[in-house]
Amino acid sequence: MSFLKFQTDTIFTGTEALSSNHVLITDTNGKIVDIVDEQSAGEDIQQFKGIVSPGFINCHCHLELSHLKNKIPEHTGMVDFILNVLQKRTAPEEEIQQAIQDAEAEMITNGIVAVGDICNTTDTLAQKHKNNLYYHNFIEVSGFVPSKAKERFDEGMKVFESFNQIFPNQTSLVPHAPYSVSENLFNLIQNKSSNQILSIHNQESEAENELFLTKSGDFLRLYKELGIDLSHFVPTQKSSLSSCITYLSKAAKTILAHDVFTSKTDLELIKTYSLKSKTQFYLCLCVLANRYISDSYPDQFIFQNNLDNIVIGTDSLASNHSLNILSEIKNINQKYPQASEFELLQCATYNGAVALNIEHQFGSFTKGKQPGVIWIEDFKTCNKPKKLV
Template identity: 35%
Template sequence: VEMFDFLQNEGAQKTFTMYKDVYEGQSDTGGNRKSCVPHAPYTVSPRLFSMINEANEEEGITVSIHNQETEHEDNFFLYKSGGFVDFYESFGFPLTHFEPTGKTSIHYALQQMNPRCRTLFVHNTMTGPEDIRAAHSWSDKVYWATCANANLYIENRMPFYQHFIDEGARMTIGTDSLTSNWQLSVLEEMKTISRLQSYVPFEMLLRWATLNGAEALGFENELGSIEAGKKPGLNLLNLDEKLRLSAETNVKRLV
């Protein structure tokens, strides 16, 4: 359940109570899992971060957070400038208490979040090598979710995946929602990455789409790879003659 209070510490308790009621109404049986998660660095106050951390004390929790989706997010924390300042003012949320940190937004998130939780940073369009290294130094449970088509849909740009490859980042593939994507298809995300950043090998993309995602969500003992004791689904992709993804590649479920 995603929570945000627009950086208003005084409203954190009311916000948390409202969202906690939604959280309690969700099932965590039959293979379902749930957690309280912060929306993004620019929308969650330190007090609400603290409440979210307390709610996620159970071992094995995965926490996700939107990260560095646009340049406005970093500019907000670096200089207190950019589109988010106007956004807050237009809704009447005061920012007099907010002081720029002089660092990119992910550093604020790292300062506030619990490194003992598996943490899934989502989007990462503007994330650079120093940001990746900072997150990896903060916790060994960090994963990065890319939603390439959603990024193109919203701001017509994508993360530079070589940064993540060079830093040994554990990448996963997501779609975001139909509000910001043309379809909800991991295969289409893979095809977009392969077409626009073709240096990413197919075998690496396949791991991003399967085992890494299972690990990020805590299902690595059940899903993500073909191993004894697991029960993953099995899909067939029709690659081209050079065993690459193409515009014609589609998926057929076998198991």
């Protein structure tokens, strides 16, 4: 059997940083054979400056929106961003498919090996069938009018079945967001998705909390624009997360995407529900998308005692200039210097793999895994990792 041997300034295993006197050994397909000291590694060692890491896990993406790259202005705020997506997402099938193909190729070039992908349509199914990347498909359902819940659920189930036939262990039916899913629809989704992995957009704007606290804020304008009757809605006088967390508590794992306006009280609630319901919650940061949409960032305290439960996503090319986890990591590191580069690499590798239930193959340099091997020449100046195997 032929082996590949890699020696760098730092081998990041997914959970720890090893010094330069270690050598990573894989077979030619990238399966991890061992990590040994350099005296035991023998000959033909490839030597690099910088960091070698497992491939990245992109825990929140919208591949089907890739054709909207550069079509939506920056800093519009959440409501106008949503309205722009709804107005502009229709496009010729050929354009949509080419954009999906190009976006996937970009992720591969940027060292991404697995993706948690939000799906409202079957547009990405043909590309995913090529198995270039691992995908967990989150089939997203929305509908804030209670009387329409069954209709919206049935529409989502049609998309779910299309994916589930091909990816039976990689498909979940999930709610879009607290502000777009009625209690009736939450109940239907919860009954279908018990013990599955869920993903939900969480507290991406201040207006989301305002809606649930006092039935005020910019989301009222969204519903008016969309012709949605809000007469049924009674504010809970709690945050949006507090208002919906019970509907997430039957899941095995729940990925909360964005978390820009998540409070310390919300974080304590998450911990309480994790213990009470056995659901594992993950905070998925998509900082470049939030900068694009509203120039907003999560508060500093989100990193306090939460690093093991933080994962990283790119969101979509409708809300980001690239699908590049390394760029996300570097931006987080600049904004929150208390989170070290290696802690953030763990968020983007091992944590992400655990969140998507794929730690048996991805996320770390454990013997027998095939997690991808990427090289970051210089953390401060390198914008793209290089795939080694």
